[in-house]
């Protein structure tokens with residue numbers, strides 16, 4: 396079954412400069428918790444405790460975050476501040492963390508391929524930490540997708556309907572509806588202009604991938620923006636076999652944009668922090 400979750404985290408985070416000049420964008424806090432920790436918690440909830448992170452230069456804070464800080468532990472032992480570390484301690488106890496570096500920034504497909512040695516020959520999940528997903532009503536988005544994988548055994552992308560004018564920010568799919576929330580993908584385009592988009596169903600940063608994707612990425616030529624796109628590799632997989640697109644239950648915040656980041660902050664403050672859940 397799926398045990399590992401890959402976090403591509405080598406990107407520069409240019410949309411959040413200057414905040415991200417010396418700090419990884421994945422460490423930006425939403426209220427008091429860094430974005431990547433929300434993602435790792437979502438993975439663990441889905442039963443994925445092998446956390447594989449693709450990092451890059453200037454990203455050491457990520458490794459330090461998922462480690463013990465003895466000095467800090469010593470300082471706050473037996474004080475009321477210990478409660479702030481309960482969440483991260485649980486992750487350290489229950490997950491294993493492995494890291495590799497993406498040496499060159501050649502796109503999301505290339506970042507995922509860089510994680511191949513951490514994943515091996517098994518199906519795995521991918522989380523883009525700047526998409527923060529919540530579903531207070533039930534299972535988290537990854538857990539929903541892992542359950543679907545058990546049923547269908549093929550790659551799955553999470554999708555949501557977006558404003559047709561916004562398609563150029565996303566990978567966009569078209570396909571045959573096989574359940575009211577599942578499509579079998581026929582076509583997939585990375586960041587199309589609205590007039591070229593096959594639909595308004597946009598891929599968000601949650602994927603389940605079967606391991607044959609690695610060979611497909613290797614055979615994928617640079618696409619949009621001169622980068623090796625996971626969307627193009629998935630399109631090949633869809634042609635030869637099956638890729639599903641799943642309209643997830645819950646809410647997604649695009650924390651790569653200032654607006655989405657503020658919305659996520661307000662949401663988490665109201666729904667988690669004020670209820671003592673952060």
Ligand code: G1P
Pocket residue numbers: 503523526564565566567585586597598599600624625626651
């Ligand atoms: C990436 C993918 C895109 C997807 C998006 C979701 O783009 O390439 O297909 O829709 O993530 O967040 P990025 O936002 O990294 O440019």
